[in-house]
Amino acid sequence: MKNLHDRGMLKWRGFMMPEHMALISEIDFDGHRQAKPILDEYQIAEMESRIHFAQESKIPVSMTVHIGGFADILVGRIVKTDPITKEVRLKVGEMVERIRWADLVGVEIVDD
Template sequence: MTLRDRGKLKWQGAFFMPEHVKMPRDMKTDYHRQAKPIIDEYEIDEFDRRICYAMEFNLAVKLTCWYDGFNEDICGRIHYMDPINQEVRLVTEEEAAERVKFADIVAVSVIE
C-alpha cells in the first residue's frame, strides 16, 4: 500500500471567510489614501481661467480629480461648463464624454 501525499496542499489554510480576505485588501487601499487638499478661492479662480482659455482656443486640458482619497487624471478637450449642475463636460482622447464636478477638481493644466 502506497502513501498518497498531497504535497503543499496539506500546509495551505483550509478555509478563509470572505471577511478575512477582504480586510488585508482594505487595509492596503486605506494606507495609500490621501486627504482632500484644501483649495482657496484664488486657486479656483486660476482653474476657471485655465478652463476658459482652453475652451476658447480648443486646447486639451489635464484635470486632476480627487475621488474617495485617490487622485485621477483625466485628459481631454472641454466641451461645456455647466454652472447649474456645477460640472465640467469634456471629451477625452477616446471620444468618450466625461462629467467632472467642480468640487472634485484639484488641479488644472493646459496641454498645448
C-alpha cells in the same frame, strides 16, 4: 536526504477565513486613500481661468480629479462648462466625462 518542497506562505493561508482575507485587502486599499487638498481662492480662480481659456481656444487640458480618496488625471478637450449643475464636460477620446467643480484639484494646459 530528500529535497523538500516548501510551499512558503501558501500553507498558512489555510488558517485564514475568507472574511479575514477580504478585511485585510480592504484595510490595505483604505490605507492608500489621501485627503483632498484644500484649495485657496487664488488656486480656484486660476483653474477657472485655465478652463475658460482652454474652452474658448479648443486646446486640450489635463484635469486632476479627486474622487473617493484617490486622484485621477484626465486629459481631453473641454466641451461645456455648466454653472447651474457646476460641472465641466471633458471629451476624453470618444467619451464625454462629467466632472463636478467640487472634485477638481488641478487644471493644466497641455501642449500639442
